Amino acid sequence: MIKISEQPLHVQEAIDQVSHSEAGAVDVFIGTVRNRTKDKSVVRLEFEAYEAMALKEMQKIATLIKEKWPVLAIAIHHRIGVLDIGEIPVVIAVSSPHRRDAFEACKFAIDTLKETVPIWKKEIFEDGEVWVAAHP
Amino acid sequence: MKLNIVLFGIAKDIAGTSRIDMEVEEKATIANFKTKLINRFPEMEKLASLAFAVDTEYVNDDYVLRENEEVVIIPPVSGG
Secondary structure, three states: OEEEEOOOOOHHHHHHHHOOOOOOEEEEEEEOOOOEEOOEEEEEEEEEEOHHHHHHHHHHHHHHHHHHOOOOEEEEEEEOEEEEOOOOOEEEEEEEOOHHHHHHHHHHHHHHHHHHOOEEEEEEEOOEEEEOOOOO | OEEEEEEOHHHHHHHOOOEEEEEOOOOOEHHHHHHHHHHHOHHHHHOOOOEEEEOOEEEOOOOEOOOOOEEEEEOOOOOO
């Protein structure tokens, strides 16, 4: 239930993948493309991935979560390519018997993804472009 | 010995290409390679971080490189 795709992501697909008869909660994180960074208007985002490694690192996050929390299933989907304002670069869904574990695991998943998974985001402005977080 | 270097994100923009060859000494480590890389592309030193991967796994500074190994340059990641 780990996926990198150039096609639009579907939130329901991630939810369906973690559906479980023992689940009392499904927590979903949806990342969306924001129209501003600081005071600059963003036109679009471009994502690229070192795909083979990114999939492995995403799988490691799912494995680690299953060691840390009693979750039932995890889906992590990331989109690459060109995304317009409002589109969805990432969807994470976690199911667990009780809501607290799903909330905590889902937050851990997106926080860790942003630190370890080799995916890069370029913000395109009307007057230029910048690789996000590249410089201190 | 020759290494096959693969670059992504801003590292690719700095090098102007996604693949380059680089020469390092026998038994060079990632730390040795990093010094050579920054000598060739000084802009890489200004990045918030610079990591390396071999065979789809992160490697540390003391990793010993082999002839023709593929080294992937991982500039600061920004997924999500």
